[in-house]
Amino acid sequence: MNQKIKKIGVLTSGGDAPGMNAAIRAVVRSCTFHKFSCVGIFRGYEGLIEGDFKELGPRSVKNIINKGGTFLKSARSKEFRTKEGRKKAFENLQNNAIDALVVIGGDGTFTGATIFSEEHNFPIVGLPGTIDNDIYGTDVTIGYDTALNTVVEAIDKIRDTANSHNRLFLVEVMGRNAGSIALNAGIGAGAEEVLIPEENLGRERLLQSLKRSKKAGKSSSIIVVSEGDQIGKNIFKLADYITNNLNEYEVRVTVLGHIQRGGAPSCYDRVLASRLGVSAVDALLDGKSDCMIGIAHNKITSVPFSEAIKSSNELDLELVRVSDIVSL
Template identity: 80%
Template sequence: MKIKKVAVLTSGGDSPGMNAGLRAVVRACAYHNLKCVGVFRGFEGLIEGDFKDLDARSVKNIINRGGTFLKSARSKGFFTKEGRQQAFNNLKKFEVDALVVIGGDGTFAGASVFNKEHDFPIVGLPGTIDNDINGTDYTIGYDTALNTVVEAIDKIRDTANSHNRLFLVEVMGRNAGDIALNAGIGAGAEEILIPEENLGKDRLLESLKRSKKSGKTSSIVVVAEGDQIGKNIFELAKYIEENLKEYEVRVTVLGHIQRGGAPSCFDRVLASRLGVGAIDALLRGERDVMIGIVHNKVTSVPFDEAIQGENELDTELIRVADITSV
């Protein structure tokens, strides 16, 4: 089937660089003389028929903006066969031949089910700050989130040094430790707690004791939100205070600040490359695939492979973190 019209949407959590990806998809369509429509509010908008025609000028001045101008939403309706049928009906009603989705593993899982049910061409771009998608070295928004975290920790360290305090800083990432590990190294953290490496409470206490003996008057511990040492970061802080009386512990949860802000140059370029790659893949006849980047080369990976597991954490980085935190 010859593709003449492409729809594009963003789904799940927003991430910096999604707008750059949308811009690239729309302009790649214009370059290849394809029509393009934007779908507002993700799969929910697909079910409700919330479509808008887009051209090259529709996406001007958005490459530098965080979030997504098409909005995003969780869609309970898309979990049902009836909802997916309504989405398919709307795509046919608007004469759409293929769909580009930008989001994370939940987005790809929904797109894969939809493709299997309706044999409809879908290509995905990995848009999530967590960097937890298999088959791509980087996801859109990850680099920006890293820079946001490092900048925040740099500011927190000023206060930690002024008051001889121990700060526990919780960062996003779900069950992946990429943000915590890389930001922790970049910000010079004394300890980094990640789900992939169960440090344990006793080893953490010993490490903090060594830091104190070595002459450190303040410490930063970066904690991935999925780390399992304590029930939550506040319980961990209480445990440290009870066992290390010399430490005055403070907790900072960075939360959704990590998702916002203008995307970094890296994320803008990455999203642009993947957006163009998505239209290239559709024109080659590919479907049910994610467009990723491996060793700086744009590639395509089946949705099933992309969502089956997470990228392996770089063990060299764990060693670097251990050595540089002495």
């Protein structure tokens, strides 16, 4: 056990994700279990620079496991990108006798943590908190399962309208560089097509697919579009293209947007966040640093920040094949 650690700070950074509160709760109560202090840092790295700290105990995090978002708040910090800003942050940690950090966020959060750790030789462990599920080194990120369920529920409701009016709906979901939400939600919601940035379906192939669907007797269709897909300049341009080249359907667009980030976390995300939060504290006590705690094959893993940031998850080709088959 690392005897030097007496107080751990915890913060959330980047986009919020359901389950972050559960992770914070687990870190705080794990600190209490090991009989040392925990400090909540508000507004991510911005709060770290400004010294926006608060001591947290077991009762400080009661009744938050079921809450979406993050009660520690999150913010982007331009100042933390500067050496001077990071120096201020380090001085605040020293002044408050904080010995190590747990940061919860995505690749931007881990990039900042890596630079800070290298400059000041400060112990930091990260937890993957992002709905996009685009962090290398973990099978699942905190918030992803909840976001999937939110998307599927929304598409189920949209389908009711699509069926009632013989309409074609294009539903845009989050995923600028990763199509994991679109691919899995598309299969789960029974979409006719899924458009993702990893695979360029092509507009002509899309039209042919829709024509086959119509010929097969489908009176309505759902196409799930990841926001990073490159078939059209954007989903509205794609809708115009389909309308101009295929008059069999009445085309409508729904952009789900930030609704995907909110809501109470699923049971899976609450359990995942709790496991990762406890494991983050364990990792610091074992002397680990500059790494992310993830999960692979339902076992807790540790991956260097450098790998989590620079590498990327490969597209699951089996899921692509499944999507093609079950959408006939």
